[in-house]
Amino acid sequence: MASTCTVGIDFGTESGRAVLVDVATGNELAMAVYAYENGVIDERLPAPDDDVHLGPDWALQDPEDYLRTFQIAVPSVLAQSGVDPSDVIGIGIDFTACTMLPTTAEGTPLCTLDEYRRRPHAWVKLWKHHAAQPEADRINAVAGQRGEAWLPRYGGKISSEWFYSKALQILDEDPDLYAKAGRLIEAADWVVWQLTDVETRNSCTAGYKAMWSKRDGFPPGAYFAALDPRFERVVDEKMSRRISSIGERAGRLSERAAEWTGLRPGTAVAVANVDAHVSVPAATVTEPGTMVAIMGTSTCHMVLGDRTATVEGMCGVVEDGIIPGLFGFEAGQSGVGDIFAWFTDNAVPPEYHAAAASEGVGVHTILEREAAALRPGESGLLALDWWNGNRSVLVDVDLTGLLLGATLATRAPEIYRALIEATAFGTRAIVDAFESNGVAVNEIVACGGLPERNKLLMQIYADVTGCEFKVTASSQTPALGSAMFGAVAAGAAEGGYDTIVEAASRMARLRDERYVPNPAHRAIYDELYGEYRTLHDYFGRGANDVMKKLKSIRARPRSDV
């Protein structure tokens, strides 16, 4: 019997991933990954322009890689599954964000034009392009001075990763290119435009990355003018005030895009979404009270609320940002899995690597096994999980990692456990911030790469936060979520669902396993968390600025010393 299906496409940092999902059950029938040919462009432009070098902290992408994802990954899932394209009723996409690019008024990326392709600002700025920090500093300073009403919605500080930081960097550094750009647009919306020939702007990136709100719209022109007179009309000149809510249909698949993908022209295409946010309904969560933690190299924390609230250091609160009709709160930890990866790559001695090789497992497995044999507090170690700065609740990229308690008897698995515990304390700090501002967090659903692989980590997180942890059944949560929004774009009339809540109830599932807090462990972790908070506040709130001073000493130009 033929299944009715949708395609979800998740545009990640290194690759694009397509899944073909059964609308009735949520079963994933096929999956394909396209590794971007030009990947992350962070040293020089792609050939033949590879004599053009990029500055520190730059990170670009090639928009052609996104189109190739449509052309390669989507036909692959059709071929693998044998599903007839006429049974595919919808397409949804999610993207990293803010990942943005300048295009012509017709949507042609400037970097694809000979005239502009050697100019770095013509390319896609990937979410982790961090070279717009001076612009972010200006944006925050001016907003603070003017008492901008939107600032508290973003925890009091916006990031160098976000839309206006990147847009303003283009204006600052390549004003001619800025002037020539007909559009500045999220890559998420741009790929939907390429599929449908309809330009839309989704409420999720507009809200979380471009300071839009359903009630107040964008920041006022006077604010933009205070940043730079040429920036006053950025919204009207380069963007759009027409925002489409997630859950809506952006349009239908064009003939051209149908050829790329092998899908039927006219297939419903959902308004674009963001990888972390689209994971929430895919993790079964469509109501307040349950946090979704998307745990990988970094962690995003999503919670729904039925009213807004101001929470220190959150990334943002957006009405309709995650689930239509609710306020979606986002917070984040900027370093989690990448701290563990740093540790195994840079601080684990050969004996553990040799043991892993001889058992045919990864070194994480060896470390996890030995770390699991320790009881809470046994390592005598405490860490601050700031190897990649602190996003929530301190919003400070200049904070750095700390390890305390080392002795001559300290061994690698103890440090590994201390780093896991530190990231768990970081999560607890975020949970505490939500709860103390009236946003309930009763339990947590985890998804992403880490929860599948590391049971010790999940148990420690449960013990540290005191929250029961569940794990999503899918290991492609964002792509599944996009497929769910594809079903909503089609609607019940075409074989899908009319709401994301309904789609979630049918297509999203959790695993059977539960991580329940161990009361004895929790008591010890309460003590350790108290110590963590003392250090967190001492180093993170200005009492001792040594981390910033070390960074500034390090950044000084090399003299003749």
Added chain:
Amino acid sequence: MASTCTVGIDFGTESGRAVLVDVATGNELAMAVYAYENGVIDERLPAPDDDVHLGPDWALQDPEDYLRTFQIAVPSVLAQSGVDPSDVIGIGIDFTACTMLPTTAEGTPLCTLDEYRRRPHAWVKLWKHHAAQPEADRINAVAGQRGEAWLPRYGGKISSEWFYSKALQILDEDPDLYAKAGRLIEAADWVVWQLTDVETRNSCTAGYKAMWSKRDGFPPGAYFAALDPRFERVVDEKMSRRISSIGERAGRLSERAAEWTGLRPGTAVAVANVDAHVSVPAATVTEPGTMVAIMGTSTCHMVLGDRTATVEGMCGVVEDGIIPGLFGFEAGQSGVGDIFAWFTDNAVPPEYHAAAASEGVGVHTILEREAAALRPGESGLLALDWWNGNRSVLVDVDLTGLLLGATLATRAPEIYRALIEATAFGTRAIVDAFESNGVAVNEIVACGGLPERNKLLMQIYADVTGCEFKVTASSQTPALGSAMFGAVAAGAAEGGYDTIVEAASRMARLRDERYVPNPAHRAIYDELYGEYRTLHDYFGRGANDVMKKLKSIRARPRSDV
């Protein structure tokens, strides 16, 4: 032409080492090492009593190993050199301290008697036996309550390693054995007793380890009684009030000891000395103003003064303790080389080990080379060098190591350099404590294992302290110093010297190399040292006791958690 020679014997932690030295030039003609058969006894007694297990923090030795050093290493240097025993005019010895043992009134170690050999307290307690911490705590508490006048001479706190801590532990835990002991004696003095049949007590260990001073003698009986009524007469019952100054002759070689060693009966034998202290004249230092740093797994800092002073956290000040006629100040860092060894063993990834293996060098060499390419401050890291606690100036074994400033870009050579810098900051804190209390430190002479091997470390120490560093020519500094005291025991009349100052001027030398502070580096290190001191005081002086709290949580009995 036959040389006039002396033998210096250095009793270390794992082995005893003899050198045969030309009295006229200080040239080392032969060297031999005897690795102790029973080494450090820290888990169980030697066979056949190896069913007797030791508690945590115990560290014992076998006195027979010391006699075997005489019987093996001394004949070896004579045989190697071909020197006629009649040309050997003196013997000097130095020892780790406080390393002490209970004996009969005649000097027979209790552990060699069948009646006692299965009782752990009958054995030699090695310097690093740390199981007497409760006794040290009591000693300090009672001394503080009574306002004992000698306490400030020891930086306000005495160590679990020292004489009365160990003696009181015997009384606490094996009072019968304590009662049976005719003597409690430093192993240094015991081996001299074995050579000469004369019991002496040297001014160096008496002063630094047993609270004796030339002016005030030992602490009063009322103090000892306050510790334990049975301890009131410990000095008169188990020790001696007759103290021999270093530089004196203890006696002459007995027939029995002449047979052991192959030396001539009647050869002059010097009063015993301590390894670190005997290194000072061997490092050419016999006047105030120059610090001697004996740098190995830990570091001892020795300075001479012409008057006493109270210096926070110093290990002790003893008149005639190093050079007769001067006050000898001692301070120390409890972890230096062993922190670097910990790091290379426990936190360096395989690539550096592979590079070392392929070049046929140690991993330290690879790390040093890469660390040397960094400029001061470039790592962005700062550490507190407390992996083995802090001896001077905080005198706190419960402090632990801290590393701050880590990012995802941090690499092993950067951490290695930060750890070297941290130990250099620790040395600067000691130099500052001396100088701010009127004890001049104008330059530093380094000896021991580290200065020979690690030029980067020496330059960093010079840059951090602002002091020029020199290095001793001998790599057997303590044994050379003992040979020098052997020459003084013989005296000019027998072909030696009448004073250690004269011996030093003839027999001790420095290398040509000098490490001169680089002013540009020094300026950066002044800034970093300021940050180090802030952390040092915050974590070390009670503002944040997290290190102690973590240790206490760790030490809790394992429950069902």
